[in-house]
Amino acid sequence: MKRLIIFFIVASLTAFSCNSKSGNRKAQSEQSEQSDKEGFLKVTKVVDGDTFWADDGSAKGKKIRLIGVDAPESRNVFKKKKGYYGEEAKNYLSNMFDGQSVRLEFDVDSLDQYGRTLAYIYLTDGTFVNADLVKNGYAMVMTVPPNVKYADEFVKYQQEARENNRGLWKMNNE
Template sequence: MKNKQVINPLKAQLWLIGLMFFFSQACAYSLRYNLVKASRTIDGDTIKLNNLGKVRYLCINTPEIHHSQKPPEPYGEQAWIKNIQLLVSEWVVLEFDLSRRDRYGRLLALVYSSSGLVNAQLLKNGYATLMVIPPNQSCQACFIPLEKNARDQHLGIWK
């Protein structure tokens, strides 16, 4: 009887690890990574790097805060602040999809910090909407449920 109590939590942990591995493989994006130093958070979905210019987050869009003749969009400043909070360290890992730059010359990437995948965190917490622009579509399947959950829970911009 005592052995059964020890085995059940062990089985549960092994099952959970296997499940996490399965989902990480199902949502694998690419194998192109760069470790870089972020110098500034521009808005909710864009950062500036020390030597590589600007990085626009893949698969999401946050409300704008830098309009030349318009006030910031609703929740734009909250998205920007959340982005700053998620980039707790200056070092980030960039993961690229098929197209590395947009028409404005910005790098397009999934951005990982010590708090996890920043793109997904912004979407999950309702600070961003899903925005998939071909050919960069590898994150779409994993990001759709994140946006749906934020919308269903009335988080952030979905209030």
């Protein structure tokens, strides 16, 4: 009889423990899904082909600079002059972001000397924005250590864009 009682106690505790674990897994899963949704920011303004503002819930928003790429300037700013293909790069990025939210991926340094957030950017469909800009000739590779996670990939895409006269690389053949 004692064995039977002990068996029921152990069985009950095991069942309760399994229920509790699956409940925790469910809660963790829901929390993860919520975190994924929260990991996306709504783009509010494109500054140029490599910089934009996003709504991070603060009053001002977050100014974000794409890591590993440099698009020509779309306007005269301080000592920097408007560059060839700058307006096209800005328009291309604006069209990519139209109505989109983006996910940020960080490298070693997440802020630059101007206080901008440095990030690799992904659209909700998985498009890697930094790479796409280089592939299509709207930006050049600009590697600033220690943020070099995708540097080799970007160099490959830039070579491909140059060889195929895409975007700003057309200028050499016009």
